[in-house]
């Protein structure tokens with residue numbers, strides 16, 4: 001296993017304790033790993049599926065939120081990354097690389113650190129949220145700030161990995177899709193009556209591809225409704241967007257690598273891929289936080305924005321995927337909050353006024 005740190009062996013249920021096991025162990029029968037394979041895990045997966053009473057009331061159906069921000073690095077990427085990095089270690093790789101709008105970078109950096117291998121990430125300069133950048137740096141990855149966008153970064157890392165022995169862990173990597181499909185299994189297992197519609201944000205389109213693969217494998221067929229940001233909606237417009245723009249920096253992507261797969265997922269499931277504006281994304285983001293107690297990042301709120309805008313074609317059991325945790329992007333949260341902070345002197349009168357006075 002080269003010089004990378006020796007990994008825990010893949011033995012069902014043996015290596016980890018706690019309320020749930022790593023997803024490669026939990027779903028080992030459906031994933032391309034064998035007993036004894038190296039396992040790089042941070043105990044990802046098994047995330048909550050939470051009922052959303054306010055949204056359910058608004059939509060007139062049962063709406064649940066799949067809380068992927070509960071994964072170890074705060075996004076769904078960990079499902080794919082445990083598989084991609086475990087496979088890379090199995091192959092004897094010493095380094096992984098990705099292009100990223102932030103979350104893939106944070107996840108790759110964490111799993112590479114855990115595996116004792118090197119990680120480099122290429123991110124669009126100034127266009128990734130601070131929490132994601134902090135995570136990536138603290139895990140010790142090499143961060144390259146590209147004077148360009150995500151799509152250019154991805155083209156460059158694909159070229160680089162064609163000519164150098166570095167494993168690419170973007171969702172062109174099949175292990176990423178394999179790992180992420182497990183979220184579909186979890187939702188299906190968590191619902192007795194099954195799921196009729198899934199709402200999901202779409203950027204590079206790996207996740208919608210993964211969910212559809214997962215649902216198909218277990219014979220489930222909810223409609224998949226994918227949502228892109230209006231200024232970064234290549235799949236909706238049917239053309240590459242050269243300069244994508246959106247407040248939801250995670251899905252600021254103009255040329256998704258899983259384009260055909262995503263279109264197939266929408267068509268085969270009798271769903272669709274549509275666009276939501278930044279205003280609609282931010283309204284859903286605030287609604288989730290203030291009415292459901294759920295602080296997600298803006299890109300994640302695109303799933304709920306889409307549901308509120310377009311409905312779910314009569315579905316009665318709906319899940320919205322909240323792909324990442326709100327703490328990832330404190331700048332956007334602070335910039336889009338109408339609550340004000342009340343300055344106050346440390347005295348009884350001003351405190352009373354501040355707490356009890358008119359807002």
Ligand code: F0G
Nearest residue numbers: 100101103104203204205206207323324
């Ligand atoms: N939501 C979040 C929070 C994301 O970080 C991403 C993608 C998506 C949704 C879209 O998922 O790309 O599979 O369609 N983030 C990637 C990254 C691109 O680099 O972190 P997708």
